[in-house]
Amino acid sequence: MSGLTPVSSLTDVPVSADVPVPTGQAPAPARAPSPSPARRAWQRFRRNRLGFWSLVIFCTLVVASLFAEILSNDRPLVVRYEGQTYFPIWQDLPETTFGGDFEALTDYLDPYIRKRITEGDNWAIYAPNPYGSKTLNYFAKEPNPSGPSRENWLGTDDRGRDLLAQLIYGFRVSVLFALALTAIGVALGILTGAIQGFFGGRTDLAFQRFIEIWGSMPELYLLIIFSAVFAPSVGLLLVLLSLFGWMGLSDYVRAEFLRNRQLDYVRAARAMGLTSWQIIWRHVLPNSMTPVVTFLPFRMSAAILALTSLDFLGLGVPPGTPSLGELLSQGKNNIDAWWISLSTFAVLVMTLLLLTFMGDALRDALDPRKQDR
């Protein structure tokens, strides 16, 4: 409580003034247990309505995109055909099942099949948007790319795939990729930062030099080279981006550890005889998580942006994978098909904006200088 600057010492005063419990007296009986620091941070986060609702909307969108097969699929969810029930969403059924001529997989968008399975007692429940991520609409009335219409709500891309389906699946790929990349980056960042910060000295010195060398490698060129050498895949991309994505966080965790390891409660724990790993796990780590949590949404949005840019350049996910970056590059190639670039752009901006709002709210909630009000 020693006043460092006039302002900080003053803002402290009302806090210490309302600690009413005098020393040595029993507290008021049956008080509820006090909220943990994490819980108080959550309450502060909830009070930021913009950030809180961003979180709610983002989570809803992510959960919805996990069920993309139900929302947007070229196969009907359920078909009742001549007294038999089929679940085409799970089953691969040849066209002959529904009175077609070929042994090939059924194209449920074929007007002939559609007529057969909805005529008379037969019925079928289609997904709200009856196109999958790879479905080509062979029955479009306009040349590809075709503009928004009743069949394709947001139009089609230049290969005749439904844009809405592309966006839904592309969003899912982006978010899942970003989650995986963030999780790996956070795990690596915490581990390396903790080792450097806690043990300090030579360990720290060696690791810092390694990070300097590793961080000065030209990441983009490595990506280009590797995507030429290996078959492009989401897994490869994840590994490559993870290799370079942990360093920023590692520095923050290291700094927190350097600060926390010399605090008295860590000394007291040492004097108590705890091992180094016990001290890290029980004392230093929980108190060093603030930068990690604060940066989570920003890391997510950076990861989404990285994947999108790589896809845009054609260095990202393999062809055929739904991807926002690939759609953007289509939009660039078909400038007059405004619906492609506009809707993709809108999805990207919305995603990044939600993440940024969440990040801002989280940063405020974890700011140690802010008091509960």
Place this chain on the structure above:
Amino acid sequence: MNTPNLLEVRGLRVAFGGHEVVHGIDFHIREGEKLALVGESGSGKTVSALSMLRLVQGADVSGQAMLNGRDLLTLSERELRGVRGDDVAIIFQEPMTALNPLYTVGEQIVEVLQFKKGLTGGQAVEAAVELLAATGIPEPRRRAGAFPHQLSGGQRQRAMIAMALASQPRLLLADEPTTALDVSLRGQILDLLSDLQREHGMAVLLITHDLPLVRRFADRVAVMERGHLVEQGPVSEVFSAPAHSYTRMLMASRPERRIDSAPLPEHAPTLRSEGLQVAYPVPVPGLKGWFRKGRFVAVKGANLRIEAGHTLGVIGESGSGKSTLALAALGLLPFEGRLEVCGTDWDEARRSKQSRSLRRKIQVVFQDPFSSLSPRMTVEQIVGEGLQVHEPELKPEERRVRIERALSDVGLVQDPSQAGDWLQRYPHEFSGGQRQRLAIARALIVGPSLLVLDEPTSALDVTVQKQVLSLLQKLQRERRLSYLLITHDVDVIRAMAHDVVVMKDGEVLEQGACDQVLECPSHPYTRKLVEAAA
């Protein structure tokens, strides 16, 4: 005493977001008068003083603060800037943070002189050097070119005072001007303030919690408790016959000596050291530093001995190596020489992997009650951690019983059965004194024989300090604990210690029985320390 009132405060109220912390106080300062505003932390003394100048962000201030007939609370921001620094100057507690680290001390004083007094560059430099000389800084011309970090704590505070005096204020606000300084420096700074006050004929408002300081310095005293001004009057009257119960409590807060002095001959000493030496590696400047590290010897050959049930007080100023000594005793720093705890040598214990059981014998309580408890652990986790390490075989219910008993032992609750709803709370809910009791409970639960107390009460208010010290005395009497008490406070040593060690610059200057060392000190440095505390 018919001098006019320089400052007159009437019905001053300060609130933060609807929560009132100062509840309407009235006081005045005459020209050239020294008024002390006294109170414990949180009593609102600093807020009251600074909110008069509207220097408190986010505060709702009401009432009147008349300076020379002008109400400071209704002035425009522009007029107020003229008042701050011109008529009123401020000295803060911590000069290191109050001075700008990017400019030399001289530049900062020159800035004030040019801005407030309209001096030209050359004149201002000369005047700044004169001001520094007046505050008693040796070699003022050279020091004017020094950055704040290049000065010692006392010199920094003197430079702050020089800066405050630059505009020749009529009122000087001194907010705990000596709290961050060593004991022997406090008296000097205060004498300096006294001299300058007389020379310049300015009024001083001293904000402090230190009563001896008030008695020595002030003409009148005003006592604050929780936002109320409970008593004010001339120092001699208030000190000889305090009218309000709170003032009486403050006066009586000097710690009392209540310890058993009978030695325990049948026990081995709990701590014994011979030629204990602790050194830190320090960086060597230049190219040499690439290849080797320098050595800074923080403790130079200390021979200590603590009998069972006794307290060894280690006294010294900051940088004397007393805290290093404590860390070495705890086995947290490498050392040379011999160091035994309860008859077991630290080195031997390490070699035979017995150090964990030795750690159980010696535990620690640190100075800062805020950094010594992990903010993300509950009381149960904090206090129970020692049991998890040293008695992992205990069942959760047994552990909980022990924790509850420990909480009642340190006086946090009257009875173990009441401790239930304390267990799931986090440290942020507790006051400084309560946190210190928690730290003591954490140390005691493993049943140590020796407790290292590193400035256990210096971060606490005087009344709380007395409570914590009497708790420690009681625990010592009941459990035959030994204490290694590290402090800079002679009063604490006088109340607690059986034996005393005086340290300066890593060397033991003097050691012996407490009353002998404090009553007839043989070393001049000890004499200075004892005098400064009187």
